[in-house]
Amino acid sequence: MKQKKFQEFVINHLTNQSAEIKSIKGDVSSLNHRAAKQETFQELALNNFASINNRLAEHESLHELTAKHLVNLSERMSSFEKNLVRLETRIENEVIEKLHVLVDGYLQHEHRLDRIENKLGLNM
16 A cells, blocks of 8 residues: 555656646747747847948948048138139239229320310310
8 A cells, every 4th residue: 555655656746747847848948939039139139230330330431531522622722712812913913003004005095185186176
């Protein structure tokens, strides 16, 4: 009898352990499933970070290109301003002087015509 009780006890104990093992297997399976989802999420996050890094690199590249163009435009603007100053100086020194000479010549010619008209009596 003791042996039969012992056998029943062992069978019950093994049955309980088998149920616990099945429960643990279910928990492990659930954990494996959740771990797979977590890995998928991590891969997605890493891909998003890689995409963000690529876009950031593109923006940095565009920023560098914009800075280079800005430097180029600044240099061209400085050159333009120097040429403008030279042109203004040339106009002041050469063209204005020539205009004064032309106006003086025109005035002299007009005075001469006035004198000729006065001598001829053609007052207008």
